[in-house]
Amino acid sequence: MSFRDQLTTPRRMLFAFAVLLIIAIVIAVSGRSGAMQVALTEQPAPGPSSPASPSADAAxxxxxxxxxxxxxxxxxxxxxxxxxxxxxxKPPGPPPLEHYQIKDGDTLSQIFSDRDISATLLYRLLEADVEFLSLETLHPGTQLTFRYDEEHRLQQLALQIDPARQVTFDRLDDGAFVHHDIESDTHWVSTLVPGEVQGSFYVSGLKAGLSKRQVVEISHLLKNRLNFRRSLRAGDRFSVLVGREMTGEMPTGNSQVDAVALHRGATTYQAFLAEDGSYYDENGDSIAPAFLRWPTSRHFRVSSSFDRNRLHPITGRKSPHNGVDLATPMGTVVMSTGDGTVTRVGNHPYAGRYVDIKHSGSFETRYLHLSKVLVKRGQRVKRGQKIALSGNTGRTTGPHLHFEFHAKGNPVNPLTADIPTSTRIAKDQLNDFKAQVKRQLARMATPVKPDAIYAEGPSQPQ
Structure with missing residues (x-):
């Protein structure tokens, strides 16, 4: 054997050993795979008598x-x-609309604070409301509706005055708000309320179905002709036609005394509401004293006229001016222009100190920017009575008196409007008035059941 053969023999042996080892490994692996295949083939399929593996279900x-x-x-x-x-x-946003019903004790500032609406925004709303004061008195049950955008910014505030009337404050691009009135169609129905005096007229009127306000109104209408405390006797009769405003089939809550007849023995005392909004007897003579045209003892210069399309002198925006501004010096005596009842006394950030007075019929007056108020809410006042001192409160350009006159729910020019300043109905209206009186007397004299309802035209509330 050569030396070369001696060297290659171990290599050949090593190579052969490696080949044998590989063959053994392959055989071993093939055998295990076959065994697994046989086991899987022999595993029974799940069925009614052979439930599936719990581990498989869990997986x-x-x-x-x-x-x-x-x-x-x-x-x-x-x-x-x-x-x-x-x-x-992304945090959950507020609802695009939110309704809130006013509860007893609520304040506008607290309502806004609870909704994280800033005081600055509230003041912008009050600024838009300065000529209307809709937000000044919120009664329990009144509904507010807040409309937001996607970033929780208030875009509109809606105030439901009654079923027929809504006030909205809509946000402008510059962040200010503008006031809008929305009013549905209304009509009036007349209801007969008969009664008999048993005790005081006040108690008897309430028992018959009149409201407290209506009983007080009748007492003041006839007080110059009849002493209610001393003259009335048990068994004296009265009949009242009460007008109630409706929108569709729903009452709005507004009412007025259309006519009253009080029978004292053989004498009858009567009052009828005319188209001009004032009360007269059956002959057309005024029941209440006529209105004064001016709320001051002298005529001061008009510094800003009545204008429903006026541009505001400070903001420059379109802003209706629902009254007249009189250039009165500080402390000028302000008088009530007619008999009536003080309905509101307040202090507004923009209107300043103010007084509202409800007069007989469908008339109201308002006095703004006062330095001092001399009357209280609920107080009865007479024509020409001192009620306040003029001033410079609220947002103004200088001392003055802002005076408003409202007829049938709408502001009119107090210096030029056709308001009752005389003691008798106009001659050109007398025939129509007497025809109205005849119809109403027939209704009040007819023996009908209480609360009988008569259809009426589109009259106006007090």
């Missing part, structure tokens, strides 16, 4: 739950925790 449930729960963003976050930390979650 199936786990896969299903995971498929529902896992979202693509969650998967990304799982692979990259930084994404989970930095991805902002």
């Amino acid at each position: 199936k449930d786990t896969d299903t739950d995971t498929a529902v729960a896992v979202k693509p963003t969650d998967a990304v976050a799982a692979e990259n925790p930084a994404v989970a930390l930095n991805t902002p979650k």
